Amino acid sequence: MLYYLFEFLEQEYQLTGASLFQYLSFRAAFAIILSMGFSMVFGKRIIRYLKKQQIGETVRDLGLEGQKEKEGTPTMGGLIIIFSTLIPVLLLAQLSNIYIVLLMCTTVWMGFIGWLDDYIKIFKKNKDGLQGKFKVVGQVLLGAFVGSVLFFHPQVKVRTEVDPIGNSIETVAEVFETKTDVKATLTTIPLLKNNEFNYHTLIEWLGIGSQYTWLIFIPIVIFIITAVSNGANLTDGIDGLAAGTSAIIVFALAVFSWVSGNVNFAAYLNIMYIPNVGEIVVFISAFLGALIGFLWFNTYPAEIFMGDTGSLTLGAIISVIAIIVRKELLIPLLCGVFFVETLSVILQVSYFKYTRNKTGVGQRIFKMAPLHHHFQMLGFHESKIVARFWILGITLAVLSIVTLKLR
Secondary structure: OHHHHHHHHHHHHOOOOHHHHHOHHHHHHHHHHHHHHHHHHHHHHHHHHHHHOOOEOOOOOOOOOOOHHHOOOEOOOHHHHHHHHHHHHHHHOOOOOHHHHHHHHHHHHHHHHHHHHHHHHHHOOOOOOOOHHHHHHHHHHHHHHHHHHHHHOOOOOEEOOEOOOOOEOOOHHHHHHHOOOEOOOEEEOOOOOOOEEEOOHHHHOOOOOHHHOHHHHHHHHHHHHHHHHHHHHHHOOOOOHHHHHHHHHHHHHHHHHHHHOOHHHHHHHOOOEOOOHHHHHHHHHHHHHHHHHHHHHHOOOOOOOOHHHHHHHHHHHHHHHHHHOOOHHHHHHHOHHHHHHHHHHHHHHHHHHHHHHHHOOOOOOOOOOOHHHHHHHOOOOHHHHHHHHHHHHHHHHHHHHHOOOOO
């Protein structure tokens, strides 16, 4: 809204300073400051309100040290992150940009699914919350919506070395010189020299035309969003872990969005240029500021938990951003903490069922899953576990950024 207001003031009255809002860097910086300020100022008020309404976490007894002390800590803190993200975006972003619209819809939809889960846990006194199948349905619907928009919307285009028909263009310089934007289901494979991959290749051998690539593209998008959203949810188990890890991932995605949306950086790095995608840096900055502001209250000992309202939303937003900037195949590395946490649960459950069926007695690989609880059972304090997971997350984020040139 402020973007359009100051655009009008600049065009009609040449108001001093109004042109600043045309600069992406200024709006991104303003967004992160505004979202941090909102989350830190209003976060305390929200916490007091939640305490007054007795909207507290019901903690299951897992036998972990310090667990019972967290009983009654306010939850649904994901609302702080959601509002602190959306308000600066509404004020500072170009709301006509399809990528901004897509990310706002993702935030609202998954925020609603997570809020519904928390509502059932707290007000309906049902510890299981929303049934898993309904969560998955919500994630599938979101994935189908995101995949459909990215495939069919006319504003979603790329400028790259290979056009969707498969005609090779010899040099990157020639592509940027011709300024040809094309519709293509292209993505980036990290660490490979010729690192662009067209999803149409997966069905081309069947003799199916590129116009039907959505048959494979949309299911892939659904799988990615569902996997990352649930991975973030599993990671949200100790104070500050999910929010801090997400902030690190989001910062790396901001770098990818900035260079992919800037024609000069894209040409220099010899990467895919995605028209109009630079605008999502404003959204990412607001999201990053909201996460940092929320961490002010969520670090050990936490004054508030994000609940599924926050954790499901975090994973969904991260996955959608990665898909938009064509870095979804980098998710296992960039979101390595989420990946390892999810893998630990899959291995634990699978091995337990396998040994129970084979020997009659179920055995476990870890003392407890997800993985952060395993380290708690080994006697590590949760603040040390969180700090070390953050260090791992930073390392993975740096390695992910390095892949821009390492190929």
